[in-house]
Amino acid sequence: MSPRSLLTDFELMILLAALRGGDEAYAIQVAREIASTAGRQVQLGAVYAALKRLEEQLLVEAWTGEPTAARGGRAKRYFRVTSRGLDAVRSTQQALVALWSGLPQLQERRS
């Protein structure tokens, strides 16, 4: 799959939330981070699907941890944003900031 230069809003949220999770982010943590920071409730399935897509584009790398009893003997999947993922976040940020700038409609009203 050929990488795109810009991310979708959901992909951007996922990457930013994963970055907040450090080097061992996982899906529940990402979903919680998006809910608490952006106020958007997301489905775990949607988070996994987006992370899979980002992994195929080499924007995140994933690995499987050890199975635990609390998870019914199932392993946890961890994610880390790659340097390529960081570049994609920066490119998207620059593009969005450029689009935002110079718009009088979006300037704060001062009373």
Add this chain to the structure above:
Amino acid sequence: MTSSTFWVQAAVRLVERFTPDGEALAGDLLEEHANGRTAVWVWWQALGALVAVVWPSAPSEIRPLTLVEAQPAEAYARANVLLRRPVDINLGTNPAGHVGGLGITILAALAGHRAPVLLWFLVAAIVSGAVLGVIRIRRGRGLAASRAIVPLRG
């Protein structure tokens, strides 16, 4: 096994069987349930994951501009016909080929006789299959209408 545990296990097995990264997601659901999430929440997440498998939200690609003036005039009409052609959508309860409705009915009756709770699964599958089918048809029509190709003027 309590009723709640049974339903959670059923959702977990569905997720594990039918979704990519199913093991990790199943573990997440079990962990969250152990941390106080309800069986309804687990099912909501499981259904969301299954829907994401059926309709992956493909990100819209940025495509290069094409030289539309070089296309023959009838190319637009041909492309629009292709976009609007009907798509076969199976609204039946049977995803397997070469197994008729009678076979499914007999299987359901046998399974229901053995474990009556399975009949509720069958009813839920029929209802949700029909609803998902109708949604997919409506979505397909919407996409076909929005994708209509119009030649650029001026």
